[in-house]
Amino acid sequence: MTQPLHSTGRKPFDRVLVANRGEIAVRVIRTLKRLGIHAIAVYSDADAAAPHVALADEAVRIGPAPAAQSYLDPARIVxxxxxxxxxxxxxGYGFLSENAAFARACADAGIVFVGPGELALEVMGDKIRAKRHVEASAVPVVPGVSDPDATDDELLDAAPLIGFPILVKPSAGGGGKGMQVARDQAELEHALPAxxxxxxxxxxxxxxxxxxxxxxPRHxxxxxxxxxxxxxxxxGERECSLQRRHQKVVxxxxxxxxxxxxxxxxxxxxxxxARSVEYLGAGTVEFLVSDxxxxxxxxxxxxxxLQVEHPVTEFVTGVDLVEQQLRVAAGEPLAIAQADVSLEGHAIEARLYAESPERGFLPSTGDVLAWRPAAGxxxxxxxxxxxGQRITADYDPMIAKVIAHGRDRAEALDRLDAALADTxxxxxxxxxxxxxxLLARDDVRAGRLDTGLIDRLQDPAAGTAIASDGEPDETADGAATRLAEVARLARDHAARSGSAHGHAWQRERGWRLGGVAAAAERDARATADLERAxxxxxxxxxxxxxxxxxxxxVPRVDRRQAVEAHLAQLxxxxxxxxxxxxxxxxxxxxxxxxxxxxxxxGQAVLAIEAMKMxxxxxxxxxxxVRLRVAAGEQVARDQVVARIEPAAEPADAGPAASDHEAPAGAHEAAVPNASHQE
Structure with missing residues (x-):
């Protein structure tokens, strides 16, 4: 980040510990180092070689990979x-950032918690209490029932007075976990106990x-x-209406x-x-706005x-929000008045997740073989x-944020798309x-947004791309064929060179095919593609x-597995x-x-949980059903967890009827889980 506006240059602290990981830890440490503050990182065993550890001036191991035994343990952090x-x-955000008990533990230890006071944490950490509190301060709220002692029967009785459709929300937690929409009384009866x-x-x-x-609604x-x-x-405000299953995307x-x-x-x-809870530092007040x-x-x-999406505000205001957090925590008055705030241009952020959209946005894990962030x-x-870093199922699947700023919204969109293409x-x-x-869609380009737009665009199980006119993107097939041909050429070269696992590819951005014989074997376009890939x-x-x-x-075909799968189907x-x-x-x-x-x-057999899903x-x-796993067992992607064998038929049974096929494949839609991040 370049030198921001409204920066005094003075150090608010000498030594600050960052109680987080991933991109937010890196982002906070960058501001600490710009201000000349000694940056201290913490890490779990899974993050011993993570970028935030390398960037910090000092790092401390706080436990094994599970967050509950490391990043979520207040005693270890203190x-x-x-x-x-x-x-x-x-x-940072997530983990212990909104934990009132952690803030008290910091105070008891004589350490400054870079965040608000206990009143704000306790009131705003409870959705019911928060709604009642701000309503008393004349802040408009959505009609509803927020009685923490209300029984299911009482909530059912109150529903007609609220008016359907109704959103059922857990008071604690976040990330969309447990939220359900009921459009009538019958759906509400099912949604409440669930x-x-x-x-x-x-x-x-x-x-x-x-x-x-x-x-x-617009968020x-x-x-x-x-x-x-x-x-x-x-x-100023941020628009966060492009969401998938209550999770912000853009x-x-x-x-x-x-x-x-x-x-x-x-x-x-x-x-x-904010005033109603004597707020301190940076915070975000979220609203629903009717389209x-x-x-x-x-x-x-x-x-x-701090919010995940804070960079877009930093882009349009020139204010480093992390610096402001630090200065407020150190007792300094704000150096910015409301009259000093102006919004210049437009900024858009896209969250880059390790996930597979064609598999219903399931989390993806593995080793990062290549990472080249865009610039411009x-x-x-x-x-x-x-x-070389391994992406595991221990933490949130967001691995990066790509942010672009332009003179206007159209330029910001164009720059963001180009940056995503180059990442x-x-x-x-x-x-x-x-x-x-998503960014290419007419509705998105025109700013016609709402929180249900993404979920209406595409059924992930269908495996079709989102084209701007709502039709499958036919060009994707041609591109997939080109990429598959490049993969075949690369594998052929690796086999000829004796590099079975392609170690040469780990070192180079691309590889230039040499020799007339090689070029003659392949289509000229595919050869040229490989040179640029x-x-x-x-x-x-x-x-x-x-x-x-x-x-x-492009996976390597295992003929034995293919034969076994075919025999099982037969x-x-x-x-x-x-x-x-x-x-x-x-x-x-x-x-x-x-x-x-x-x-x-179509009947559920078992449940698997990882990375908020x-x-x-x-x-x-x-x-x-023949189970192949036990409760609590760790499983790999595509591992066989159960098998359905034909049921024994009575001796006098007639010809077997055709098996009924499940309507939506072998797993149900994902349910967002409690997020360690946001």
Whole structure:
């Protein structure tokens, strides 16, 4: 980041510990180093060689890979701060950033918590209490019921007064976990106990609240800054309406929806909400705004920390929000008045996830074989990965953020798309292509957004691309063929050179085919493509290719596995695979059936959880289930977790009827889980 505006240059602290990991730890450490502050990192065993550790001036191991035994353990974090002489702890976002008990532990140890006070953390950490609190300060709220003692029967009785559709929300937690929409009384009767179960398991608190579900809502949030001297200002708004299953995907500043008058009103409301809890530091007040009535907005919640999407605000205001957090925590008054805030140009951010959109956005794990972030005018990459790093299922799947700034929204969109095309990640699947297709849509280009737009665009199980006219992207097939040909050429060369696993590809961005004989063997276009491509061959034989803004992973065909799968299908007398496979690497959380139970097609057999996702693996056909895993067992992606055998038929039974096929493949849609990040 370049030198920001409103920076005094003085050091607010000498030594600060960053209690986080990944891209946010890297981002905070960069500001610490710019200010001349000694940066202290913490790391789990999984992150010993992570970029944030290498960037820091000092690093402390805090435990094994599971977050509960490392990044989520307040005692380990405080001990690391005391042992290294840290004066303050910056929590980043997620993990312990909104934990009131952690803030108290810091205070008890004589360490400054870079965040708000206990009142803000406790009030805004409870959605029900927060809603009641800001409503008393004349901040508009969504109609609903927020009684923490309300029973399911009482919530059902109140529903007609709220009006359907209704959103069921756990009071604790976040990340969309447990949220359900009920469009009538019958759906609500099913949603309430289901949401309580999820909330109890994820947060240890099954308290629910009901809100009227605003159709085609816009999610707009306001960045606030407040100090201990009574100053509260806002830095404009961000539009976060492009979401998938309640998870933000693309964010921008300012919103293309709001006019100047509404921007002023919503900014005042955000400041009022912050004042009501004596807020300190940087925080975000989130609102729902009706697309049909953009001058009407409702308070959702307040995030008492830095947001993932804070870079877009930094781009348009020139304010380093991490620096402001540090200065407020050190007791300094804000050096910025409301009159000093102006929004210059437009900024858009896309979250780069290690996930597989064509598999229902399931998390992807593996070794990063190549990492080359984009660069260029108006482009910023916040990342926490490096080549050779292993992406595991232990943490949030977001690996980087690609941010672009332009003179106007159109230029920012163009720069963001170009930056995504130039960003190379090989070794793990990412959502890069999905993001580019999303940004190309007419609705997105025109700013016609709402929180349900992405979920309406595409059924991931269908495997079709999102084209701007809503039709499958036919050019994708041709590009896939070109990438597959490049992969074949690369494998042929590796085999001829004796590099079975393509170690030469690990060192070079591309490779230039040499010799007339080689060129004669291949199509000239494919040869030229290989010269320009970035190629890596993984140890399992998968060839990863990046070319002209597109990435493909071409697996090596294992003929034995193909034959076994074919024989298993023949055993069923049809084309349905009786083997149920793990859709993602993770842990088996629940066995819903016992070995030997009869199962119907479409019935859930077991659940697997990892990286904010919980999936229920369902039977593809009817029969007898034979489990291959136990509860608590770690499984790999595509590992066989159960098999459906034909049920024994009575001796007098007639011809067997055809098996019923499950309507949506071998696993249900993902349910967002509690996020360690945001």
């Amino acid at each position: 001990r690391a701060a005391l042992d290294t002489g840290a004066q303050a702890i910056h929590p 949401a309580r179960r999820v909330a109890r398991a994820a947060f240890g608190d099954d308290t629910l609240l009901l809100e009227r579900f605003v159709e085609r 707009i949030e306001v960045q606030v800054l407040a100090d201990a001297h009574g100053n509260v200002i806002h830095l 964010e921008e500043a300012p919103s293309p929806l709001l006019d100047a008058a509404t921007r002023e009103r919503i900014g005042r409301a955000a400041c009022d909400a 049909a009535a953009p001058d009407e907005f409702f308070f959702i919640e307040m995030n008492t920390r 005018e108006g482009v910023r990459i916040d990342a926490g990965i490096r080549e 190379v990640v090989l070794g793990v699947e990412t959502n890069t292509a999905f993001l580019r297709e 970035t190629v890596r061959i993984a140890d399992d034989g998968t060839t990863w290719v990046h070319l002209d803004g597109r990435t493909a992973a 055993e069923r007398g049809g084309s349905v695979d009786p083997d149920l496979r793990a859709p993602m690497p993770g842990s088996v959380t629940t066995l819903l059936l016992s070995d030997g139970d009869h199962v119907e097609a 919980e999936h229920r693996v369902i039977a593809t056909v009817a029969g007898v």
